[in-house]
Amino acid sequence: MNIQxxxxxxxxxxxxxxxxxxxxxxxLTDVAxxxxxxxxxxxxxxxxxxxSNVILQPKVAGLVCSMRIEGINxxxxxxxxxxxxxxxxxxWHELVMESLSRGWFGLENLAxxxxxxxxxxxxxxxxYGVEVAQLIVGVNIVxxxxxxxxxxxxxxxxxxxxxxxxxxPDWTIVSxxxxxxxxxxxxxxxxxxxxxxxGLPVAEPSPQEVADCxxxxxxxxxxxxxxxxxxxxxxxxxxxxxxVARAMQALGFKAFVHGQGYKLSAAQLIDRGGxxxxxxxxVGCWSQQPLxxxxxxxxxxxxxxxxAKDVAHSVFEQYQVQLELEPxxxx
Numbered sequence: 001m002n003i004q005x006x007x008x009x010x011x012x013x014x015x016x017x018x019x020x021x022x023x024x025x026x027x028l029t030d031v032a033x034x035x036x037x038x039x040x041x042x043x044x045x046x047x048x049x050x051x052s053n054v055i056l057q058p059k060v061a062g063l064v065c066s067m068r069i070e071g072i073n074x075x076x077x078x079x080x081x082x083x084x085x086x087x088x089x090x091x092w093h094e095l096v097m098e099s100l101s102r103g104w105f106g107l108e109n110l111a112x113x114x115x116x117x118x119x120x121x122x123x124x125x126x127x128y129g130v131e132v133a134q135l136i137v138g139v140n141i142v143x144x145x146x147x148x149x150x151x152x153x154x155x156x157x158x159x160x161x162x163x164x165x166x167x168x169p170d171w172t173i174v175s176x177x178x179x180x181x182x183x184x185x186x187x188x189x190x191x192x193x194x195x196x197x198x199g200l201p202v203a204e205p206s207p208q209e210v211a212d213c214x215x216x217x218x219x220x221x222x223x224x225x226x227x228x229x230x231x232x233x234x235x236x237x238x239x240x241x242x243x244v245a246r247a248m249q250a251l252g253f254k255a256f257v258h259g260q261g262y263k264l265s266a267a268q269l270i271d272r273g274g275x276x277x278x279x280x281x282x283v284g285c286w287s288q289q290p291l292x293x294x295x296x297x298x299x300x301x302x303x304x305x306x307x308a309k310d311v312a313h314s315v316f317e318q319y320q321v322q323l324e325l326e327p328x329x330x331x
Contacts, residue, residue: 011051014229019064049116088118104180129190133158144170
């Protein structure tokens with residue numbers, strides 16, 4: 001593993017950032033090499049995938065490793081399902097499309113989500129009625145003691161945009177094992193997706209058609225990071241009590257049952273708060289989806305955080321609901 005000083009960090013927010021030290025992890029043995037280097041030099045160690053869910057300061061302390069472990073390998077197979085181990089460095093959307101091409105189903109609602117496979121369990125990514133936790137069997141890690149082990153799904157502590165991995169900075173995710181179906185099972189409970197699927201000239205859409213609809217929906221309202229730098233959803237949907245949910249519903253807001261509480265739409269709060277399409281310098285809320293904050297070119301970390309703080313403060317002042325950042329801040 002080639003570890004370099006002033007290592008440039010890739011990210012989808014268009015931020016210029018360099019780590020104190022960095023290098024690419026391309027195989028399992030590189031993890032131990034990186035851990036040894038960090039320990040010898042008294043450095044923290046962080047792994048990044050595509051940098052699609054992080055906000056980077058111009059200078060990031062410690063050792064930052066780019067996760068590049070590839071591979072999509074069948075572990076076990078039956079007539080109804082397949083267990084697949086996928087390298088943490090595999091691009092998420094490429095996994096979704098490859099799975100469909102091989103007749104493995106379940107991931108289609110998560111099409112076009114940016115990022116890598118290794119980041120998926122950390123955030124418990126989800127979209128259009130599906131969370132990745134529903135499809136994970138286990139997550140393979142190397143811990144701070146250099147031991148390789150699998151964290152079973154039941155021990156991952158999956159929750160809304162959260163997991164045990166957020167509280168374990170010494171763990172490096174190297175691969176994820178998924179259980180995918182060989183039998184098409186369509187998840188169309190999400191109202192927006194349901195409406196689009198009902199418009200298709202078929203009685204029962206295929207998983208590929210579900211993926212195509214999800215891709216069209218996302219492209220219709222979300223900016224392409226290659227053209228407009230962003231990290232997708234910038235705020236989590238707030239989880240509130242039933243009392244708060246009822247008060248918000250009385251004001252015309254949507255509220256959905258979520259565990260013991262209710263989930264509000266952060267996008268609706270930001271929109272009703274008057275921030276949709278608003279721009280301050282090179283930072284602004286996307287005109288089609290205010291939940292996405294865009295770097296229109298030249299903005300740095302401080303500019304983005306300042307704008308996000310203004311949005312959250314405004315929403316709280318108007319509705320007494322606190323917005324929480326979804327991406328992680330790396331400094």
